[in-house]
Amino acid sequence: MGTGKTTISEELCRMTGRKLLDMDKEIEKREKRKIPEIFDTDGEEYFRNLETDFLREMQKEEDVIVSCGGGVPLRQENVEEMTKSGTIVLLSASPETIFERVRDSHDRPILEKNKSVSYIEELLERRRPWYEKAADVEIVTDGKEIFNIAREILEKCSCQ
Numbered sequence: 003m004g005t006g007k008t009t010i011s012e013e014l015c016r017m018t019g020r021k022l023l024d025m026d027k028e029i030e031k032r033e034k035r036k037i038p039e040i041f042d043t044d045g046e047e048y049f050r051n052l053e054t055d056f057l058r059e060m061q062k063e064e065d066v067i068v069s070c071g072g073g074v075p076l077r078q079e080n081v082e083e084m085t086k087s088g089t090i091v092l093l094s095a096s097p098e099t100i101f102e103r104v105r106d107s108h109d110r111p112i113l114e115k116n117k118s119v120s121y122i123e124e125l126l127e128r129r130r131p132w133y134e135k136a137a138d139v140e141i142v143t144d145g146k147e148i149f150n151i152a153r154e155i156l157e158k159c160s161c162q
């Protein structure tokens with residue numbers, strides 16, 4: 003959350019001409035409601051199952067850039083789907099940077115009642131082993147411009 007997956011994916015698509023699939027946006031389109039409403043009405047597990055279904059179905063897509071939600075690599079079956087279809091890029095940022103980036107938004111239910119640097123730090127500590135296990139490439143995003151992050155990804159993935 004807040005490391006720039008959605009933003010950088012949009013930039014990457016502009017630079018490469020590839021099609022963008024932002025998982026959260028695709029899920030919202032299918033469900034015809036926003037993520038916070040999905041969490042409120044049906045719970046987190048329901049949302050996590052939508053993510054897994056989406057990943058399975060998108061295997062047929064080619065030449066796409068997929069922006070995942072931050073919880074996706076926490077399920078091993080999701081990581082297996084992602085590994086089948088491409089290079090997995092981990093965007094990271096410090097808890098302080100993430101806090102600054104998400105403090106004014108209200109579309110992330112996991113953070114809504116816990117918006118603090120210390121909670122983000124704790125969440126990242128819990129998640130980091132999963133993220134590192136899944137990632138082919140890691141890019142630290144603190145203090146970097148969006149265009150430069152996208153360029154770094156293209157260089158590291160040699161897919162330009």
Ligand SMILES: Nc1ncnc2c1ncn2[C@@H]1O[C@H](COP(=O)(O)OP(=O)(O)O)[C@@H](O)[C@H]1O
Pocket residue numbers: 003004005006007008009010103104143146147148151
């Ligand atoms: N490199 C960056 N520098 C400054 N702001 C950024 C950067 N990357 C993302 N942001 C901003 O941080 C917020 C969260 O970015 P977003 O792309 O939604 O992250 P994610 O999809 O990982 O949750 C947005 O307001 C976005 O404009």
Ligand SMILES: O=C(O)C1=C[C@@H](OP(=O)(O)O)[C@@H](O)[C@H](O)C1
Pocket residue numbers: 003004007008026037070071072073074109110111112
């Ligand atoms: O980390 C998470 O558990 C989540 C991250 C969100 O996506 P971003 O990482 O794009 O904010 C979104 O999928 C949902 O609110 C849950």
Ligand SMILES: [Mg+2]
Pocket residue numbers: 007008009026069070071
């Ligand atoms: Mg996003």
